[in-house]
Amino acid sequence: MKIENSTINDIDEIFRLYKHASDFQRSKKTVVVWPEFERSLVETEIAEKSQWKLLIDGKIACVWVTTFSDEQIWGEKNQDSAVYIHRIATNPDFRGNDFVKIIVAWAREYAAANQKQYIRLDTIGNNTKLIEVYTRAGFDFLGLFDLKDVTGLPVHYSQGPACLFEINLSDPS
Known part of the structure; x- marks a missing residue:
């Protein structure tokens, strides 16, 4: 198992995983389903080295995005020193492997290396x-919040309240 930045050569697979994630959300009758994301968004994330992949035997098992700022969603808390994780999408061939826990272990090191x-x-x-998956992986569930301004965010952010989660790395528990 290896974690590294996604490359432009991965973009078709990333979009395939996003489609599988949306289809899975629909099948589970999830209230909010991911929209089709703009290709330019993912290209920018790849160029900025904020798009990540988890490889197992050379295959992309999971992808996600990181950023160090998320003001529209986190408001005043955006002033805190944090790494934000978005769009975790799992390859259906690897579903059930609890990748969120693996991402959290990686994110702990990534946050420490970036003084977050x-x-x-x-x-x-x-x-x-x-909510259960994220809390089981070590996140504190902070509650549901209505976002004040979703301008420029992907369309699904206007379809319900935001559930916010965090891990405080300076908390010894």
């Missing part, structure tokens, strides 16, 4: 199964 105190993520809508 928090690891944060969000999901849209009251998805109780996903």
Whole structure:
């Protein structure tokens, strides 16, 4: 197993995984389903080295995105020193491997290397199964919040409240 930045050669596979994630959300009758993301968004993330992949036997098992700022979602808390994780998508051939826990272990090291105190993520809508997955992986569930301004965010951010999660790395527990 290896974690590294995605490359432009991975973009078709990234979009395939996003489509599988959206199809899975629909099959589970999730309130909020991911839209089709703009290709230019992912190309920019790859160029900025914020798009990541987990490889198993040379195959992409999972992808996600990181950023160090997320003001529209986190508001005043964006002033905190944090790494934000977005769009975790798992290859259906590898589903059930609890990749969120692996991503959290990686993110702890990544945050420390970048002098960040928090690891944060969000999901849209009251998805109780996903809340369970994230809390089991070590995140504190901070609650549901209505976002004030979703201008420029992917369209699904206007479809429900945001569930916010964080791990405080300076908390010894």
